[in-house]
Amino acid sequence: MLRVPSNYRDLHKRFLQILMNRRMVSYEDAFRLFCKMYQSEEPDEEEATAGPCPKDMELAVSIINKVIKGLNMEIRCAQDEITPAKYYLLVNTVDSHISRTFSKFSAAELEFFKTVLSEIVTSEDGCISSTACLNLNSSLPGNMTKSDTEALLEKFCKYQWLYQKDGKVHLTILSIVELEPLILSAYEDYVNICRLCKRIVMQGYRCDRCLALLHLHCVHLYTKGVDRIHSCPVCSADQPEMLAAVKNIPFHSGDDNRIPSASSRENKTGKGSARK
Amino acid sequence: MASQSSQGSKLSSQEQSALISDIVLYILSQDHTKYPIKRQDIVKNVLKTHGRHYKHIMNEAAHVLTEIFGMKLVEIEHSSNMKQYILVNNEQFLRDVSDLKWPEEVEAQQVLLMLLLSLIFMSGGVVKEEVMSSFLTRLGIMNGRKSHEYFGDVWKLLTVEFVRQMYVEYVRIPESNPPKYEFRWGHRAKGEVSRRELLNFVSLVYGCDPKNWVTQYQEVLQAESEKEKKREEDGK
Ligand SMILES: [Zn+2]
């Protein structure tokens, strides 16, 4: 009954397994593993000695996605809001009764997560302080102690739905992408949509006139052109701070579609000067 | 009557694929525990009233697990009226994942498991419990029943958790009185753990050539050729 295309090979199964195991793998790590697996699969092919390029990995991901679509799974690529690192994420595209019932969390634990999610989404800065988070136990049914809450927060961090940094609790890019449908429907009035990519944004650059929130990596691409546009894409107000906001973030030179290690190959300054 | 029951049991191909994908997702969702999955739980949680299609749907689900994920659903004999399964991964695929860093407590368990399986393998397939405990004590991993700060309650891991996960068997030596126990490789270890890698690991520790362990090396070759044969049969 099941038909798997003939170009779906062990390489694809192995890549899929890595994502099932980790759910979230940085683009660089994914590519490093992809190269290794690629070379082990075709040890004597001429192609293998040159090594695969990121495009090969992206093609492999699209082949995998076709195969797992019927299981309501998908590998997505998304960029972190703060570090600008790119990640591959394995998400369930449908909130099925199986994934809900047999998740690693009890109903009460999920209730806690929902409360945290709601606090974060409705907050001004797209994150809440760890102390505020630990105090949420009082608003929940049952008698969770503070140390229970602490352990639970830790558990959700391990599951990569939340992360803590500098005393703040944030959503991860994995939970933002995976829970996007839920967040959009439950918090329609609160959630910010980045005008540049039309996706949810929790933290980024805020226009001081219309208060539109934009991803930093989207702002980076938007302002990168020759004329260095710095007017708000929503209300057109002049926003010189936009340039400053993305100035010190370590964007990779080829962020649009390449990975950092490939960017050195694209360096064509030598060629340009030879022409002169 | 007969015609009625066969008619009533017919599933549309849509219903069928939905059930297959639910079973696959259910089995994958249980995989992190590494515990065997019982037939009755599959029926109770997924198939429900479609229990009579069990065999057909399970075959398809096993096919999906192999073709898409590269994992094998293996039926384990437990008792005649209780079927259960474990999902056995490809030993090669497991290596890919271990290239990424494990969370610390998983890492500790992996290390312990490898030590345990190595000892059994190097001892010819079976190790008495007192040999095992003195081995681990000598390595400083076990100190009576005290919990180890890195490995936790080691004896419980060995005799309960790893047994349940089917990495090892912990069985009473027949007719031993008072009862004595011994360790052997479990079903999952046989499917997932590479003997060659274990032998390389042990040889590295002892600083010698893997081929010097003649018996073990023979076993490596034999296990590999058996796996190769099985792969060819499955491929047909
Ligand atoms: Zn954006």
Ligand SMILES: [Zn+2]
């Ligand atoms: Zn604006």
